[in-house]
Every structure is written in structure tokens, then in C-alpha cells.
Amino acid sequence: MEELLPGASGRLRGVCLDSRLVQPGDLYVGLPGTRTHGARFAQAAAERGALAILTDAAGAALAAEALPVVLTDDPRVAMAGIAARVYGDPTSRVEVFGVTGTNGKTSTVFLLEAALGALGRRVATIGTIGFRLEGQPVDAARTTITTPESPDLQGMMALMVERGADTIAMEVSSHALALHRVDAISFDVAAFTMLGQDHLDFHKTLENYFQAKAQLFLGGRARVAVVNVDDPHGRRLADMVRADGHARLVTTAVDSDADYRVTEYGHAPDGSAEVTLATPGGEVRFGLTMLGEFNVRNALTALAMVGSAGLDVGRAATGLLAAQVPGRMQRVPLGPDDPHVIVDFGHTPQAVEAALTALPTTGRRIAVLGAGGDRDATKRGPMGAAAARHADVVVVTDDNPRSEDPASIRAAVLAGAREAASGGVRVVDGGDRRSAIRTALDMAGRHDWVAVLGKGHERGQDISGVITPFDDVEVVRDLRGQGE
Structure with a gap:
């Protein structure tokens, strides 16, 4: 990767956003911030062994005397691609499932983990609860709550793959999409749960928020788009996916006609559910101890993702009964x-x-x-x-x-x-x-x-x-x- 670091000496070993965490051989990334520019800390990064700084024009003026500069108009976009290359493009070696939506991301990822585990998959999960491999926590520093910044994300994925993961299931936040954290990942299956009011402090309008979510399903970023068409924004997204033509559309619903549809479910007095699901491959029945219709919907989304990947939905459904999510009902x-x-x-x-x-x-x-x-x-x-x-x-x-x-x-x-x-x-x-x-x-x-x-x-x-x-x-x- 020497061509990326003109004027730098040494082998590029990592990518880092925090000057305090730079290791020898890292590319330091100086981003513009709300309070100051990250390039102001270029000298500190150099003293810790950074080879160069990736930054914009404003950052270059601040950092030129401290480190060789890799100049780009949008450091976040460049950072995502470089991080993937530095860490060996880990997602090219595994199957990747992504879930976005205002509510349901974490629960759907846990249900997906349980379903894939029933098929013998070694599943790594990334999201609000943290990093996990086959259900066990993996310690790591986090830069964000839900979807980490691209260097941390690519580095963690590389570690998961090195430890034997063959599948990654991850939450994809609207911030991650708007800030290019997942740009270098090609998703085998991506799912949309629903859209409600949240994060308007960042996105300003509900339309901006929706458009950020929609990016995951357009332009070839996902091979299959699993979309809840009971949600009005989901119906709109389904139309966008059809018009875009890059992803194969698979629909889910409880109250509407869809490719994967709940045809029957009932609750015991303790809130547990028995669910019957119509799929393209036939009827599937499963039990769920997680409370609420919305968790029935989350289970529906997880199984539709499994089926859309060509896997056995019936066997996968047997894993859902024991699924529990910390802090989710x-x-x-x-x-x-x-x-x-x-x-x-x-x-x-x-x-x-x-x-x-x-x-x-x-x-x-x-x-x-x-x-x-x-x-x-x-x-x-x-x-x-x-x-x-x-x-x-x-x-x-x-x-x-x-x-x-x-x-x-x-x-x-x-x-x-x-x-x-x-x-x-x-x-x-x-x-x-x-x-x-x-x-x-x-x-x-x-x-x-x-x-x-x-x-x-x-x-x-x-x-x-x-x-x-x-x-x-x-x-x-x-x-x-x-x-x-």
C-alpha cells in the first residue's frame, strides 16, 4: 500500500482516528470535527509512530510539518476503503448480513445469530450490545455505540474472521451510512425493520433519516434487500429497490401480502408466542419466548434473511425458541x-x-x-x-x-x-x-x-x-x- 503514502517510510499496519491510540505503522486520520480539527493532533500521532496523515485541505495546512499528508476531499470515504485494504478485506471471506431500521436492529441480529447458529454457522455479531463471536463477548475499544467507525469495524471483522467466523450479522445505523463507515462492505443480505422518529438532532428531518437508511439497499451495496412492507417507509423503500434494480427484493409482512408472511400466531398468558410463517419454500412453525408482536416481526425478518441466503428456514427456526436479548424485553x-x-x-x-x-x-x-x-x-x-x-x-x-x-x-x-x-x-x-x-x-x-x-x-x-x-x-x- 506504499502508493497510498507518498513520502512515508515503513509498512502500513493499521488505521487510527484517535491520536492517543496510534500504534507504530498506523495511518492517522485527521477529520474535521464540531470543536476542532483532528489534524491539530498530527504531531502527537507522529510521536506515537504514525507513518502519515489522511486528511482534507484544511487538515493538510495544520499537519504538513508533522507528517506526510495523504490529501483527499472526503477523508471518511477514503478511510473506509483504506481500512478494508489494510485489514485484508475481511468481509470478502465471509457471508455478511446487515440490519437497519429505527427499532428492532439489535433483537433481529440476536435472532439471526440464533437462527444461523442452529444451522451450524460460526456467527460474529456487531451492534449496540457489543462484539460477539458464537455468543461470547469479544473485548474491544469502541468509537461509537452501534456501528463503529470504519477502521475499528474492519479491524474487528478481521479479528473475527481470524478466530473462525464464517458469518457476520451486524446492525447498520443511519449515522454509519451517512458517515461512510460501511462503504467498503458488500452485504449479502440487508434488512429494513421499520422507520420512526429518532436521531433528528443529526439528520434534521425524517426524510433525511429515511434516505440515509435507504442507502444500504441501493447501488449494489446489498445483493438481497429484505424489506418490511407493513411499514409505510418500507413500502416506499421496496419501490426504490425495484427501480434501482441492483438488489433482489424480498418482502416481509404480518398485515400485508409478502414473500415471507406471518399467517398465524398466538400468545400464552406469559406472553410467549407460537408462530406460523408462510415462506416461498412452504409453511414453517416456531416458538418464541421474547414478548411482543414486534419480536414476532423481528423473528420474521431474521428468518426471511436466512431464507433469502438460500439456507434452510425450518432448521434455522428451531434456534429461535431460546433466543434472549439483554435489555430487550x-x-x-x-x-x-x-x-x-x-x-x-x-x-x-x-x-x-x-x-x-x-x-x-x-x-x-x-x-x-x-x-x-x-x-x-x-x-x-x-x-x-x-x-x-x-x-x-x-x-x-x-x-x-x-x-x-x-x-x-x-x-x-x-x-x-x-x-x-x-x-x-x-x-x-x-x-x-x-x-x-x-x-x-x-x-x-x-x-x-x-x-x-x-x-x-x-x-x-x-x-x-x-x-x-x-x-x-x-x-x-x-x-x-x-x-x-
């Missing part, structure tokens, strides 16, 4: 006289509604939720409203306030909840998160369901830039005397 076992409790990551209006309507109607529904600081503020009121429409009691609390005033965020959620509340729905300001969970548990009887929403699998809470340990599952258990 996760049940918290308590004592016989305690209420039913679930912990879920739902942090959009649509996800709040989906989580609450998934709960059995054997008792009251009590929702505990807040909204994150320094994120899309326009969804705070709608989140509260969604909770008030589908719960008997809404306890508003803090999520990750970050740099914002927690009481101000709660006030916005409370306002939305109180405006939507009717028919005796009670709305409470629960204060800090531990106190709010305690309040909800104290209110609940043994037949009631308490849904602790928003943080899911997270094990810390960000308040004023300080992250303190906080795990919703462990807090519930501790408050009920079930902690280890």
Missing part, C-alpha cells in the same frame, strides 16, 4: 409475590408503545421512562404521550441526562404524558432513576407488569459527563432483595 425474575418486570431499551415513541402493548393484560401496566440529554429533544413529549396512552401509571425519571438539567428533560416528558393521559391514567415525577424504579415497584401488585424503559442493557448512567454504575436489571433485583 428482558424479564427480571423475582419472587412469587412480586410484580412482573421487564427491562427494555425502548427510547423512541414507537419503541415505548411497542414495549407496553407487548405486555400481557393480566394486570396494570406501569411504565418507568425518561429521555436522554444532548439528543433529539423533539421526541421527549411524544415518548411521554406514548407511555400515557398504553400504561395505567407513568413514572417519569432520568435516562442519561448528559450535560442537560435532568429536571428540564423530565418536565418535557411529563408534559407529553399529562397531555395524553385520560381515563384515570396516573402520571408521576419519579425523580432520579433508582427512586423512580422503587416507586413503580412499590405501586405494583403481583399481577401487574412494570416496564423499565430506555436504558436496556446499559450498565452506567451519564450525568454531567460522569458515568456512574447503573444497571436497571440489578437495581430492580436489589430493590426487591434479589441481588446477588
Whole structure:
């Protein structure tokens, strides 16, 4: 790769965005940022052994005396391609499945992992929960929550392949698509779950958000596009895929006609489901312990992806019964006289509604939720409203306030909840998160369901830039005397 680094000496060994993490032989990437330009740290990168810097014209002016410069108009685009080459283009050696959508990405990837595992595949997964190989965590530094920056992504994929992965299932965020993190990956199968309001702080409009998601399915980036056509944006995307002509379109639905369609499903009192699925290869039946119609839809998407890859859907479906996702409609076992409790990551209006309507109607529904600081503020009121429409009691609390005033965020959620509340729905300001969970548990009887929403699998809470340990599952258990 010497042709990429004119004037540099030594063998290129890696690509790095953080000057503090540069290793000898790395290409340092200096990106323009909201506060400063990464090229300002070129000297620090050079002192740690960087061979050169990849940057734009503004960065070149800052870094020219510190390192040889690889100049490009769009460093992110160039970085993705270089990272893939440096790490041996790992995704060319495995089958790659990608999932995008506002809600359902993480659960669908876990269900896909279980389905492929039932077929004997050695599956690596990448997403919000972290990096995993055959269900076991793989430690790594992360640059983003869902889809890592391209150097970290390519490096991790190379490691997974080296350790024996033959399949990669990954979440693909809208940020990743807009910021070119997955540009150098060709997806064998890509799936779209649904679109709702989220990330408008970044994308500004819902249309921009949708167009970012749509990139995954157009222009040859995916060989097969699996699309939920019950969702109105999914129907629009299906039309775009047909017009584009690069990907083979496969449709999924519960309420519409589709290539893969749920024809029957029922729930036991504990919320588990028995599902019948119509596929191009015939009828498939499977069980699912994950609560909610939306998880039936996620399972449908996972099996459609398996079938679209030419694999045995019936055998794959046998793996779904045991599938559980940390922090996604996760049940918290308590004592016989305690209420039913679930912990879920739902942090959009649509996800709040989906989580609450998934709960059995054997008792009251009590929702505990807040909204994150320094994120899309326009969804705070709608989140509260969604909770008030589908719960008997809404306890508003803090999520990750970050740099914002927690009481101000709660006030916005409370306002939305109180405006939507009717028919005796009670709305409470629960204060800090531990106190709010305690309040909800104290209110609940043994037949009631308490849904602790928003943080899911997270094990810390960000308040004023300080992250303190906080795990919703462990807090519930501790408050009920079930902690280890």
C-alpha cells in the first residue's frame, strides 16, 4: 500500500482516528470535527509512530510539518476503503448480513445469530450490545455505540474472521451510512425493520433519516434487500429497490401480502408466542419466548434473511425458541409475590408503545421512562404521550441526562404524558432513576407488569459527563432483595 503514502517510510499496519491510540505503522486520520480539527493532533500521532496523515485541505495546512499528508476531499470515504485494504478485506471471506431500521436492529441480529447458529454457522455479531463471536463477548475499544467507525469495524471483522467466523450479522445505523463507515462492505443480505422518529438532532428531518437508511439497499451495496412492507417507509423503500434494480427484493409482512408472511400466531398468558410463517419454500412453525408482536416481526425478518441466503428456514427456526436479548424485553425474575418486570431499551415513541402493548393484560401496566440529554429533544413529549396512552401509571425519571438539567428533560416528558393521559391514567415525577424504579415497584401488585424503559442493557448512567454504575436489571433485583 506504499502508493497510498507518498513520502512515508515503513509498512502500513493499521488505521487510527484517535491520536492517543496510534500504534507504530498506523495511518492517522485527521477529520474535521464540531470543536476542532483532528489534524491539530498530527504531531502527537507522529510521536506515537504514525507513518502519515489522511486528511482534507484544511487538515493538510495544520499537519504538513508533522507528517506526510495523504490529501483527499472526503477523508471518511477514503478511510473506509483504506481500512478494508489494510485489514485484508475481511468481509470478502465471509457471508455478511446487515440490519437497519429505527427499532428492532439489535433483537433481529440476536435472532439471526440464533437462527444461523442452529444451522451450524460460526456467527460474529456487531451492534449496540457489543462484539460477539458464537455468543461470547469479544473485548474491544469502541468509537461509537452501534456501528463503529470504519477502521475499528474492519479491524474487528478481521479479528473475527481470524478466530473462525464464517458469518457476520451486524446492525447498520443511519449515522454509519451517512458517515461512510460501511462503504467498503458488500452485504449479502440487508434488512429494513421499520422507520420512526429518532436521531433528528443529526439528520434534521425524517426524510433525511429515511434516505440515509435507504442507502444500504441501493447501488449494489446489498445483493438481497429484505424489506418490511407493513411499514409505510418500507413500502416506499421496496419501490426504490425495484427501480434501482441492483438488489433482489424480498418482502416481509404480518398485515400485508409478502414473500415471507406471518399467517398465524398466538400468545400464552406469559406472553410467549407460537408462530406460523408462510415462506416461498412452504409453511414453517416456531416458538418464541421474547414478548411482543414486534419480536414476532423481528423473528420474521431474521428468518426471511436466512431464507433469502438460500439456507434452510425450518432448521434455522428451531434456534429461535431460546433466543434472549439483554435489555430487550428482558424479564427480571423475582419472587412469587412480586410484580412482573421487564427491562427494555425502548427510547423512541414507537419503541415505548411497542414495549407496553407487548405486555400481557393480566394486570396494570406501569411504565418507568425518561429521555436522554444532548439528543433529539423533539421526541421527549411524544415518548411521554406514548407511555400515557398504553400504561395505567407513568413514572417519569432520568435516562442519561448528559450535560442537560435532568429536571428540564423530565418536565418535557411529563408534559407529553399529562397531555395524553385520560381515563384515570396516573402520571408521576419519579425523580432520579433508582427512586423512580422503587416507586413503580412499590405501586405494583403481583399481577401487574412494570416496564423499565430506555436504558436496556446499559450498565452506567451519564450525568454531567460522569458515568456512574447503573444497571436497571440489578437495581430492580436489589430493590426487591434479589441481588446477588
